[in-house]
């Protein structure tokens with residue numbers, strides 16, 4: 001069994017980032033909700049435990065606490081934000097509510113040396129950290145001492161080295177906390193004694209094991225879009241269960257130009273996995289006709305996808321499972337997690353857009369990973385680089401790139417404009433510098449002058465972003481010359497567009513897609 005750090009989740013938006021930082025440090029992690037049965041904590045046999053942040057207030061009655069077993073196991077514990085607060089209170093300290101709020105950047109003064117900071121942050125130095133709290137620890141339990149403070153948190157870092165207990169009010173897991181990753185790695189490797197030898201190869205082995213256990217000798221169908229996530233999912237599952245797997249590629253009429261042929265060629269050519277190609281474009285377009293609300297579009301698409309998968313499953317005797325390339329960002333944006341803090345931003349078709357009465361059970365081996373980790377897993381599995389480094393393309397396709405209602409005419413215009421845009425990006429050698437690029441067709445017509453005549457046509461917006469995991473993103477800084485050239489080519493080549501604009505919004509406050 002690998003070294004394990006257990007994360008007890010109190011519902012923070014960034015709990016998964018703790019897991020991710022530990023994976024980067026070569027440490028295997030498991031996340032359990034704070035309401036878990038204490039037996040599960042014992043059975044995980046962790047080397048150490050991290051208590052996450054959360055939206056509740058320790059100062060209120062009936063808010064979650066760490067199961068007592070956490071403190072009975074005599075292993076190192078690190079409490080982060082809510083985790084620090086509840087740890088201090090449960091061990092005999094006190095938390096004060098709502099007097100000194102800190103959100104965003106703060107300065108941590110290291111007031112004393114401690115094992116957690118060893119070799120990293122010296123006494124008397126100050127460091128930029130990221131805070132997000134209203135409550136703070138106001139009295140320490142026996143055995144603890146303060147080792148760092150900030151303006152809003154007199155007990156911003158605390159330690160009881162004899163028991164190997166540590167607490168921080170700031171969030172070491174977010175990139176805005178400088179060297180926060182090193183702090184977490186120090187906790188896992190030096191304080192908990194993990195070896196740091198866990199890797200994507202180990203993830204692959206564990207995932208394959210879990211897939212075999214879950215599906216037994218049943219048959220599985222896998223929704224394959226030709227994108228990175230579903231390709232990695234399919235190859236991983238194929239490695240686990242071989243010919244029990246059939247892939248289904250759904251052509252919903254919302255794909256990009258030439259995409260269906262490309263998927264069949266890219267995937268069909270490389271792998272020995274049966275691939276069913278279903279053309280259901282008429283059904284999708286009919287159901288979407290006249291619908292302009294983004295969430296309604298997403299629900300219709302999610303439901304229709306499942307209908308097609310159900311039909312295909314029935315044709316394959318005994319197919320009980322549906323595999324999807326769902327990633328963690330799809331999950332966090334779509335549903336409210338155990339702690340109840342996550343708000344719904346948009347219903348990703350494969351999570352929040354799923355119907356309630358699903359017949360197939362889900363197999364989602366990538367559900368805890370971020371995009372760049374999936375790419376590394378794909379490389380580990382030997383997928384070709386052209387597949388692994390493809391830009392993401394959303395399941396609902398062009399439907400969420402045409403604000404307002406969708407018509408065959410608008411789809412045709414968008415397909416052409418998008419193809420020209422991507423061709424220009426490839427020609428300029430920029431494809432791999434950009435995380436995702438696409439065109440959007442706005443439901444707005446403007447006046448232009450073309451060949452001395454008046455035109456009255458749609459506006460096309462171009463979007464390109466850089467990102468590492470899609471959770472945050474920045475608009476890509478094209479040269480003006482590139483944008484002007486591309487705009488000219490789109491207007492010349494695509495009938496129905498007479499104006500092109502570039503979207504410079506980052507995420508947040510925008511999202512990557514327009515709906």
Ligand SMILES: Nc1ncnc2c1ncn2[C@@H]1O[C@H](COP(=O)(O)OP(=O)(O)OP(=O)(O)O)[C@@H](O)[C@H]1O
Nearest residue numbers: 223224225227228229230250324325392393394395
């Ligand atoms: N056209 C499609 N046919 C079948 N399944 C699909 C289709 N589009 C999406 N899916 C399913 O929905 C999942 C989520 O879609 P998503 O776009 O996030 O992933 P992807 O297409 O595999 O990868 P990428 O993010 O690189 O586009 C996919 O992994 C796949 O299982």
Ligand SMILES: O=c1[nH]c(=O)c2[nH+]cn([C@@H]3O[C@H](COP(=O)(O)O)[C@@H](O)[C@H]3O)c2[nH]1
Nearest residue numbers: 347348349392393394395396470511512513
């Ligand atoms: O498969 C998907 N089904 C969806 O419903 C969906 N919505 C957004 N996306 C993709 O997710 C990433 C983040 O997008 P947003 O910033 O727009 O939420 C970007 O890469 C988006 O393209 C989706 N992918």
Ligand SMILES: NC(=O)CC[C@H](N)C(=O)O
Nearest residue numbers: 053054081082133134135
């Ligand atoms: N991010 C957190 O864990 C916040 C903890 C608690 N809700 C507070 O405001 O102090």
Ligand SMILES: [Mg+2]
Nearest residue numbers: 227393394395
């Ligand atoms: Mg996709």
